Amino acid sequence: MKNFEKSIAAYKEAVRYMPGGVNSPVRAFSNVEMDPIFIERGKNQYLYDIDGNSYVDYVLSWGPLILGHADDTVISALKETIDRGTSFGAPTLVETKLAQTIQSIVPSMEMMRMVSSGTEATMSAVRLARGYTGRDKIVKFIGNYHGHSDSLIVDAGSGLATLDINTSPGVPKSITYETLTVPYNDVEAIQRLFENFGDEIAGVIVEPIAGNMGLIPGKKEFLQKLRELTTQHGSVLIFDEVMSGFRCDLHGAQGLYGITPDLTTLGKVVGGGLPVGVFGGKREIMKNITPEGSVYHAGTLSGNPLAMTAGITTLTQLKEEDYSNISRKLDYLSEKVQASANRNGIPFTIRHVGSMWGYFFTDGTVENFDDVQATNKDNFYKFFNYAIRNGLYIASSPFETSFLSTKHTDDDIEKTIQVFSDAFKTM
Numbered sequence: 001m002k003n004f005e006k007s008i009a010a011y012k013e014a015v016r017y018m019p020g021g022v023n024s025p026v027r028a029f030s031n032v033e034m035d036p037i038f039i040e041r042g043k044n045q046y047l048y049d050i051d052g053n054s055y056v057d058y059v060l061s062w063g064p065l066i067l068g069h070a071d072d073t074v075i076s077a078l079k080e081t082i083d084r085g086t087s088f089g090a091p092t093l094v095e096t097k098l099a100q101t102i103q104s105i106v107p108s109m110e111m112m113r114m115v116s117s118g119t120e121a122t123m124s125a126v127r128l129a130r131g132y133t134g135r136d137k138i139v140k141f142i143g144n145y146h147g148h149s150d151s152l153i154v155d156a157g158s159g160l161a162t163l164d165i166n167t168s169p170g171v172p173k174s175i176t177y178e179t180l181t182v183p184y185n186d187v188e189a190i191q192r193l194f195e196n197f198g199d200e201i202a203g204v205i206v207e208p209i210a211g212n213m214g215l216i217p218g219k220k221e222f223l224q225k226l227r228e229l230t231t232q233h234g235s236v237l238i239f240d241e242v243m244s245g246f247r248c249d250l251h252g253a254q255g256l257y258g259i260t261p262d263l264t265t266l267g268k269v270v271g272g273g274l275p276v277g278v279f280g281g282k283r284e285i286m287k288n289i290t291p292e293g294s295v296y297h298a299g300t301l302s303g304n305p306l307a308m309t310a311g312i313t314t315l316t317q318l319k320e321e322d323y324s325n326i327s328r329k330l331d332y333l334s335e336k337v338q339a340s341a342n343r344n345g346i347p348f349t350i351r352h353v354g355s356m357w358g359y360f361f362t363d364g365t366v367e368n369f370d371d372v373q374a375t376n377k378d379n380f381y382k383f384f385n386y387a388i389r390n391g392l393y394i395a396s397s398p399f400e401t402s403f404l405s406t407k408h409t410d411d412d413i414e415k416t417i418q419v420f421s422d423a424f425k426t427m
């Protein structure tokens with residue numbers, strides 16, 4: 001059993017200075033009845049804490065580190081870049097290079113803007129959809145999470161779902177009034193919404209593969225319906241691929257499903273572990289951004305050279321990657337873990353898309369937020385406690401997704417299957 005003494009002391013100190021001792025609530029291990037673990041370093045698929053414990057990491061900084069921690073190529077590119085300075089607030093060649101690299105992988109992004117987080121990317125995409133259409137209403141889906149901007153923390157997943165809140169004090173009602181929410185994967189509900197409000201809807205934002213209420217892939221007919229309705233009503237379709245981008249497939253969910261949105265938002269993997277978000281899409285829409293157009297967007301550190309370098313180096317390596325290797329490992333993991341749950345009589349469902357994976361303690365179907373709410377969360381938290389004490393660093397909430405990196409080995413997978421099996425026996 002692991003000793004967490006130094007992390008416990010570090011957390012006592014941290015809570016004096018930061019609310020909950022953290023800089024993002026999902027790190028606080030709410031609900032899992034232990035203090036968060038303080039990290040000392042990471043290398044490839046492994047994480048090392050300040051007490052000297054090591055973990056096979058399936059959080060990977062909540063998604064970005066598809067090449068694992070401190071990938072040698074990314075680190076050496078960063079070292080070379082940092083000697084020339086860290087930020088200029090003026091154009092650099094690396095910004096165009098990252099844009100070209102992204103476009104070669106996600107061709108629907110005819111033009112784009114770099115920002116510093118996924119939140120900024122989705123916030124700016126929503127403003128652009130409103131500015132472009134001259135309409136105010138935005139549609140989002142219950143349990144999807146698009147960062148913490150005012151318009152989008154309505155019926156949201158991730159930390160809000162973990163903490164059991166559906167929006168936040170401080171967001172004016174007049175703003176959330178313009179955000180319409182409907183159940184995910186519900187073709188009839190979205191059809192009805194468009195019948196009632198169609199011509200007032202500026203845009204629809206969706207996680208095409210939802211990863212913030214556990215992992216729930218969008219159904220193809222649902223995403224096709226969104227494409228059809230937005231086209232019909234002159235609304236902007238925004239695929240929020242902050243999580244799914246370069247993860248479910250090199251070309252994101254839009255590549256996987258063959259459905260092209262008007263705008264796409266990216267984050268996480270696109271920054272290779274440094275702070276990057278991107279929004280982009282049709283030239284006709286993007287040219288409305290300042291200074292070409294009048295929809296305002298800016299950022300002191302947008303397009304930061306270190307962040308661009310990490311992104312370019314990561315994406316360039318991913319272009320050479322065979323994603324089926326990742327899928328094969330998760331196919332095997334899923335098959336073995338599911339079989340073990342069945343043998344132990346534990347209601348359980350495990351799934352993955354590309355390098356995103358997740359599980360629910362239920363044997364029912366899980367297609368939307370209500371379905372997740374009906375799963376057995378006590379078992380989830382019991383499993384988490386067992387896993388972390390036995391060397392797996394894994395998403396700490398049923399409203400999150402776990403990830404795999406290109407560095408995880410067959411041995412890591414075998415160890416992980418064993419931890420699941422042993423944990424099931426204790427339940």
Ligand SMILES: Cc1ncc(COP(=O)(O)O)c(C=O)c1O
Pocket residue numbers: 117118119120122145146147148207211212240241242243244267268277
């Ligand atoms: C789909 C999605 N959109 C947006 C965000 C917000 O990104 P960030 O945390 O970088 O602001 C996240 C994750 O946090 C996300 O998963």
Ligand SMILES: NCC(=O)CCC(=O)O
Pocket residue numbers: 024025026027062063145158159211212400401
């Ligand atoms: N799935 C949710 C996130 O990735 C968010 C991470 C954070 O807010 O720290």
